[in-house]
Amino acid sequence: MNVPDGFATVTPYIFVDQADAYVRFLSDAFGALEIGRSTTPDGSIANCQMKFDTTTIMVSEASSEFPASSAAFYLYVANAHEAVARAIEAGATKIMDVADMPYNDRQGGVRDASGNIWWLSQRLVDEPYFKR
Structure with missing residues (x-):
């Protein structure tokens, strides 16, 4: 099994409204570092990887298909x-x-x-x- 560096076997993945603002909050509040981002055609976050020292979480913009969690x-x-x-x-x-x-x-x-x-x-x- 291959797990990318900085990730764990179980990696939190959360969907939020206003993902851009949420990513800024994670950086400002906890010092999390953005290490990767992909966007949808309209520019919203499809997946943003935020590193907290030894742990990475993923954040995405909520949608009707994947509501905020x-x-x-x-x-x-x-x-x-x-x-x-x-x-x-x-x-x-x-x-x-x-x-x-x-x-x-x-x-x-x-x-x-x-x-x-x-x-x-x-x-x-x-x-x-x-x-x-």
């Missing part, structure tokens, strides 16, 4: 407080204050304009969530 994403960040503030500045709405969680993450939550939830999580220890 929403999801929840768990994004590891270096500093949860700064990440939440940056996301809000880029247009997200806070849904959970940053707090230390019992599973050793410092985490806050935001909802983007497309309805997606982003859990912005700073790992506080260098160990797995669960020990076997």
